[in-house]
Amino acid sequence: MKKIVMFLLLTFVLTACGDECYNAPQPIVFEFVDADDKNLIINGTLNPYSVSDENNVGVQLTKTDDGRIILENVGAYNGTKNYTFYSALKIFEFSIQSSEFKGGCDGYQINKLTFKGVGIDVKDENGYYKIILQ
Template sequence: MNTIRIYLIVACLCLSITACEKKDCFTPPAPVVFEFVDAEGKNLITTGQLHKDNFELREELGNRENELVEYKIREDDRVLLPEVGWSEGVIQYKFLSTIKSFSFLVKARKNKACGGTIIEQITLDGVEYEQKEGYILVILERE
């Protein structure tokens, strides 16, 4: 009888420890960062060709509706999208500028092991780009 009680206590203790660990665990998605360059590799924000007044990013909501996406220009003149990748599924976005516009898809899934989401794939359409370590290098040439 005592052996059964000990097993039950140990089992309950293990379950409660596991539940606490999962409840307290959360992993945000990796940040989405773009560097926009010309054909010669010069950063377009650094050269002044791109600035807050001549480009924007929009999330496609369907039925011809979209909404402005918040972004930040970092000190290294790369563009950080802090809200992209937090929703599960495939979401379509548009980059609109006076130089060139393009669409891109972000595919994210739930992080089952620790909450939050994981970005599985980012695909840009109609523009030359390269996945680098920690950012996406986008080559923009005038249309």
């Protein structure tokens, strides 16, 4: 009986060491404001809005309680991908450049976010991008 328990314990330890882990890229968060720093999602000016990738596939968006938008499941690839933000107020394009990294856990990291479009100003705040629509 002791030998069976030791065998099972050793088998469990050896298989647990081989587990892979994955780190998803950091989330991208947008806050949309006007020139007076009023949040355009909270006051309803920006609604409706959506984001699509270069293949016209919609990106899942999550609205936070403080009027920001989290772009879900972007950046998990090697290379650059183009996106378009659509709203009744403004349409603009942006691209996300990502790369794979290896280490304790494999995953992806977002290296660069580039905005394109006239009539927007973007400020990189702590943990989110404040997009000022003019």
